[in-house]
Amino acid sequence: MVVLGGVTRLTNSGLSMVNWKPIVGWLPPLNNTEWQTEFTHYQQSPEFQKRNFHMDVEQFKSIYYFEYAHRLLGRTIGLAFLLPFLYFLIRKKIQRTLIPKMLIMFVLGGLQGVLGWYMVKSGLVNNPHVSQYRLTAHLTAAIAIYSYILWVALGLVWTKGRCQAEIHLEPLRKFGIGVTTLILIMIISGGFVAGTKAGLAFNTFPLMNGQFIPDGLFSMTPFYLNFFENLLTVQFDHRMIAYGLFIIIPVFWLRIQKSPAQPRTKKIAHLFILMLGIQISLGISTLLFHVPVALGVTHQGGALVLLTLALMMNHELRKVRK
Numbered sequence: 001m002v003v004l005g006g007v008t009r010l011t012n013s014g015l016s017m018v019n020w021k022p023i024v025g026w027l028p029p030l031n032n033t034e035w036q037t038e039f040t041h042y043q044q045s046p047e048f049q050k051r052n053f054h055m056d057v058e059q060f061k062s063i064y065y066f067e068y069a070h071r072l073l074g075r076t077i078g079l080a081f082l083l084p085f086l087y088f089l090i091r092k093k094i095q096r097t098l099i100p101k102m103l104i105m106f107v108l109g110g111l112q113g114v115l116g117w118y119m120v121k122s123g124l125v126n127n128p129h130v131s132q133y134r135l136t137a138h139l140t141a142a143i144a145i146y147s148y149i150l151w152v153a154l155g156l157v158w159t160k161g162r163c164q165a166e167i168h169l170e171p172l173r174k175f176g177i178g179v180t181t182l183i184l185i186m187i188i189s190g191g192f193v194a195g196t197k198a199g200l201a202f203n204t205f206p207l208m209n210g211q212f213i214p215d216g217l218f219s220m221t222p223f224y225l226n227f228f229e230n231l232l233t234v235q236f237d238h239r240m241i242a243y244g245l246f247i248i249i250p251v252f253w254l255r256i257q258k259s260p261a262q263p264r265t266k267k268i269a270h271l272f273i274l275m276l277g278i279q280i281s282l283g284i285s286t287l288l289f290h291v292p293v294a295l296g297v298t299h300q301g302g303a304l305v306l307l308t309l310a311l312m313m314n315h316e317l318r319k320v321r322k
Helices: 002-010 032-043 046-050 057-090 096-121 132-157 167-196 223-229 231-258 263-288 293-317
Strands: none
Touching: 002 057, 002 132, 002 167, 002 293, 032 046, 032 057, 057 096, 096 132, 132 167, 132 223, 132 293, 167 223, 167 231, 167 293, 223 231, 231 263, 263 293
16 A cells, blocks of 8 residues: 555656545546546646646546555555454454554544545645645555554564563664664655655765765755755755664664574564665665656665564564563
């Protein structure tokens, strides 16, 4: 779902469906008349009038299907969760302590749909551009939901008896939380890169405008706007966080290898540092090739894999509840 959202963003398809029908609207247009009706709605949007005025119905279909698939998948996920949940709940097959967690997941999923429409609405007014603030909020919420589901799932798959409760692993736990937090900040930073299209500017590495620390980083006033609206600063921050991870994650890996952590934890750490190398390579390639869709989406997916491995290690290092 997150990766398909990235495809929707990179193909500029997110504003193709100008109407939100959360309950109905499961089927796409099925004949020429229905397509023409949908296209007529799109023609009234700012994106068509200011950017895609050359587009015909066939070209419109190519962007419509991406956004339609994204919304349809969201609905499908909701049903794939709700129906089995109700079945197992009625059959009393769900642990009582697990029920509130499941309800939280479902509510968060529904709110995410509302947040997605709130994001789209920002591009259906005068300026056909989705707010980078709303886009990043939508991405961050998706990551939060994914992380919560993964954490609960790991608690079901990996029993508490295999957790590591030794007191000398406490520094590693804190280190792991710090690394994971930095990865989350990196993903949020990537949301602003996507939202401002900063990846399409300064497509050189490691220098920007021929400088490592380029001029104009804080040219906007007030000062804080540079971090969210100045393309130069937004991309520079993303690079700097990547450099930080490039240094910190190998240190984390080394400390885990030298610790009395379980073999499984050390294997996850191997995958973690391997994924870091892959992700950095993807990020540099995406930048140098001016953000082709395939590379951009793979880079976003790589961020999820890196976060997944970080959460797995945090789960491995957590304290045992007595």
